Amino acid sequence: MTTPIRVLVCDDQALIRTGLVTIIDAQPDLEIVGECDNGQDGVALARRLRPDVVVMDVRMPVLDGIQATRLLAGAGVARPVKVLVVTTFNLDEYVYEALRCGASGFLLKDAPPAQLLHGIRTVATGAALLDPEVTRQLVGRYAARIRPLDGTSPDIPLTPREQEVLRLIADGLSNGEVAARLVISQETVKTFVSRILAKLGLRDRVQAVVYAYRHGMVA
Structure with missing residues (x-):
């Protein structure tokens, strides 16, 4: 068997975070290695656990998802981590900046579960993912x-x-x-x-x- 894709989920809303974790962890080829409710903890966990993909919310306390993405995947990072931004905020300045900061992809939280799972798998391979509607x-x-x-x-x-x-x-x-x-x-x-x-x-x-x-x- 191939090694499961290791995923870290960062979202400050407990209900949404639990939902993401449940959907992801139910897949035989995906494995949740950690979860947190703010960007600062997300950065610390990602550096310690070295997940294959970080599912990152944009607006979070302590350190937002944009700054967390820059620290994990931005220019000059020695060991960049792949970040998939998943948020309810559709293409505001925050999303544009997250992509500039090194995010490998972006999906809306109302995307179907199959699209989320496809996004994680796509980003894990090293490819970029941008929802076609988001691109438009x-x-x-x-x-x-x-x-x-x-x-x-x-x-x-x-x-x-x-x-x-x-x-x-x-x-x-x-x-x-x-x-x-x-x-x-x-x-x-x-x-x-x-x-x-x-x-x-x-x-x-x-x-x-x-x-x-x-x-x-x-x-």
């Missing part, structure tokens, strides 16, 4: 901030097909939706995404979305 709202709200002020767009080192895939990702489409739109397999989409990230020197899907808007690839 994120880029819609922050497009003006991330577009180049002078309106210029330098040469983009991608093939026409790769650019097409990147535009669809920036529009908030999932791999499955991109595959359906282009009439190709999801494996082919994954290959395109990997090539795009490698060619552009980007870490994950979130950075790819920002890149597309910054370079004027999306209206």
